[in-house]
Amino acid sequence: MTGNRRTNDPQGVRRRIIDAAYDAFVSQGYIATGMLELREKASVSGGAMAHHFPAKRELGLAVIHDRVAEAVRQTWIEPLDACADAPMAIDLIFANIISELTRKGSVSGCPLNNMAMEVSRHDPEMRDVLSGVFDAWHEALSAKFEADLASKHVRDLNPSSLATLVIAAYSGAMAIAKARQDVGPLVDCRAELAAFLASKYRLATRAS
CATH class of the missing domain: 1.10.357.10 (Tetracycline Repressor, domain 2)
Structure with a gap:
C-alpha cells in the first residue's frame, strides 16, 4: 500500500521530501545533511528521491x-x-x-x-x-x-x-x-x- 501511495501521489512524495529536508537543513544544517538520511526521514525509495531530486543542490x-x-x-x-x-x-x-x-x-x-x-x-x-x-x-x-x-x-x-x-x-x-x-x-x-x-x-x- 505504501508503494501504491507513492506511485499515485507524486506531489505528495515531493512534499514529504521537501518537508524532511527543510526540517533537517534548519535543525542540523544543509552541508551536514545527507541524501540517504533524507530518504529515510521522508520514507521514500531511492528511485523516488532520484526522480524528484537527482542532486542535493536541486533539493536545496x-x-x-x-x-x-x-x-x-x-x-x-x-x-x-x-x-x-x-x-x-x-x-x-x-x-x-x-x-x-x-x-x-x-x-x-x-x-x-x-x-x-x-x-x-x-x-x-x-x-x-x-x-x-x-x-x-x-x-x-x-x-x-x-x-x-x-x-x-x-x-x-x-x-x-x-x-x-x-x-x-x-x-x-x-x-x-x-x-x-x-x-x-x-x-x-x-x-x-x-x-x-x-x-x-x-x-x-x-x-x-
Missing part, C-alpha cells in the same frame, strides 16, 4: 523556493500587510516568534539566515535565490515604512535603511538566541527596536 533550491520563502512570507510579510503601521507589525512579529520558540523549548535559528550562511559563498544560483528572499523581506518592510510616511505624515525616515536595520537586528538576535538556546536576545531586541522606532516616529511627527 526547492527548499528555499517552497519553504524558506514561504516561512518569511508567513512570519514577516503577511503581518506587515495586516498591521496598521510598521512599529506595531514588527513588535507583533517578535512577540509571535518569541512565543513560538518558548513553546518549542529550542531555537533552530532563522531558516533564511541558516542557509544563507552555509551556501552563499559556494553556489551562485543558491545565493541568488536566497538574495531574492531577502529582497522580498526588505521590500515589504520598506513599503510599510513608506506607507507610514504617507499616511502618518512622518518625515525624516529612510524606509530602506530602516528596513535593513530591522532585518540586521532580528538576524543578529536570532543568531545569538540560537547559540545560547535562549530567547533572551530576541526579547531584548524587541524592546530596543520598539523604543527606537517609537522615538523616531515621535520625533519625526513633531518635526512636521
Whole structure:
C-alpha cells in the first residue's frame, strides 16, 4: 500500500521530501545533511528521491523556493500587510516568534539566515535565490515604512535603511538566541527596536 501511495501521489512524495529536508537543513544544517538520511526521514525509495531530486543542490533550491520563502512570507510579510503601521507589525512579529520558540523549548535559528550562511559563498544560483528572499523581506518592510510616511505624515525616515536595520537586528538576535538556546536576545531586541522606532516616529511627527 505504501508503494501504491507513492506511485499515485507524486506531489505528495515531493512534499514529504521537501518537508524532511527543510526540517533537517534548519535543525542540523544543509552541508551536514545527507541524501540517504533524507530518504529515510521522508520514507521514500531511492528511485523516488532520484526522480524528484537527482542532486542535493536541486533539493536545496526547492527548499528555499517552497519553504524558506514561504516561512518569511508567513512570519514577516503577511503581518506587515495586516498591521496598521510598521512599529506595531514588527513588535507583533517578535512577540509571535518569541512565543513560538518558548513553546518549542529550542531555537533552530532563522531558516533564511541558516542557509544563507552555509551556501552563499559556494553556489551562485543558491545565493541568488536566497538574495531574492531577502529582497522580498526588505521590500515589504520598506513599503510599510513608506506607507507610514504617507499616511502618518512622518518625515525624516529612510524606509530602506530602516528596513535593513530591522532585518540586521532580528538576524543578529536570532543568531545569538540560537547559540545560547535562549530567547533572551530576541526579547531584548524587541524592546530596543520598539523604543527606537517609537522615538523616531515621535520625533519625526513633531518635526512636521
